Amino acid sequence: MWYNVDGDSMDRIIFHIDVNNAFLSWSAIDLLINGFKEDIRNYDAxxxxxxxxxxxxxxxxxxxxxxxxxxxxxTLYSARKKCPGLKVYPPNYYVYQTKSNSLFTLLSKYTPDIEIFSIDECFIDYGKVKKLYGDELIFANKLKDEIQEKLGFTVNIGLGNNKLCAKMASDFLKPNMIHTLFNDEIKDKMWSLPIEELFGIGKKTSTKLRGLNINTIGDLANADFDKLAPYFKNQTIKMINAANGKDGSPVISEQVESKGISNSTTLDHDLKTSEEIYKVLHVIADNLCTALREQHRYACVVVVILKDRYFKSYSHQMKLNNGTNITSEVFGISKKLLDEMWNLEPIRLVGIRLDNLVKEVNYQMSLFESNEDRTKVSKLDKTVDDLKIKYGHNVIGNAYLKDDNIIKKY
DNA sequence: TCTGGGGTCCTAGGACCC
DNA sequence: TCTGGGGTCCTAGGACCC
Incomplete structure (x- = not known):
């Protein structure tokens, strides 16, 4: 998390750029391109x-x-109750990724100092390029209009002396707006906001804070550290700093590799047998290992995640002596983890997370296995990967999974 | 007809070693 | 027979974000 006060300074100027209603706007544009007559941004959609x-x-x-x-x-059910004529459209992540890329490409004309924060958000270190482009507000306005003109969707841009304030500012009034939250504006513009508006304060924390009669960001900013510390431990100082608009974290433009990857799926009905769960685990293990092999990375931790029908989640993990991206190995470990953890309650969601990813493995054989076997399975995976690249991801799967109705949903 | 999916970071407790 | 801390690693779960 980035409430790090060291390095916070008055002279930084940070932009936070946030696409308004990203998925909906991007779907709207895509539908228009494909001949849809109406712009769904103009409906209740x-x-x-x-x-x-x-x-x-x-x-x-x-x-x-x-x-x-x-x-x-x-839930859509609840949304429809509020709005009976509501139109619902499915997400299209391929389109979203394309639109996202187009935004970041446009921005990178102006500066390489862009931190991609999510598919529809980024930070720019404007201070570093101010002498090239001049006044930040004028530039922000031009940028906002250029994005709308060239890409067809609107953004909010927040300006601040650090990332936290820029992010808070972009969230003020939407859409298609520019706001500032510079250090000398924090009291006036941020302190009156309800506590749950502060970045990093979620439902659990805000409930606890309100129980302590801290109801606004200003209340937290001026709270007594010693009074809060017993409840929030190490988080206390970070929270109070955030409420004071303090954040020294830098804009990091290099794409950092993720520390782990995961894949999970909510089933259309609760699963009640190990055999059913194994099949889902196998598909997920294959998805994840295929991705890891593409990245030439290996996982040293395998985590199996389950949710039961009451939405309670459970996890069980295993640390490996040797990193792996071999589907059959990850599947085998996942099965074992499932067997160890599952209490036979019906299962709503099944997932795997591969963690502690590394770039290379120094494979150390255990006493009783042969390296030949390992090379063989590795080659099999490679062959499957090549086929997937050549003919698309759906042409080949494990025969074990064929014609299974779980997979169709996947 | 309650509650997606992909991430990150933090905490608490247990095991183990010195 | 009972009794120490300190440090590190690992695991399970929780909180939060988009």
């Missing part, structure tokens, strides 16, 4: 998950839907 797979939640909403009180993350 949402991008939503697949209800038949029990993934029916709101991922993004139009301004109209927002006005009806629909919030991101709520």
């Amino acid at each position: 949402v991008i939503g998950g697949d209800e038949s797979r029990r993934a029916g939640i709101v991922l993004a909403k139009s301004m109209g839907a927002k006005k009806k009180g629909i919030i991101t993350g709520e």
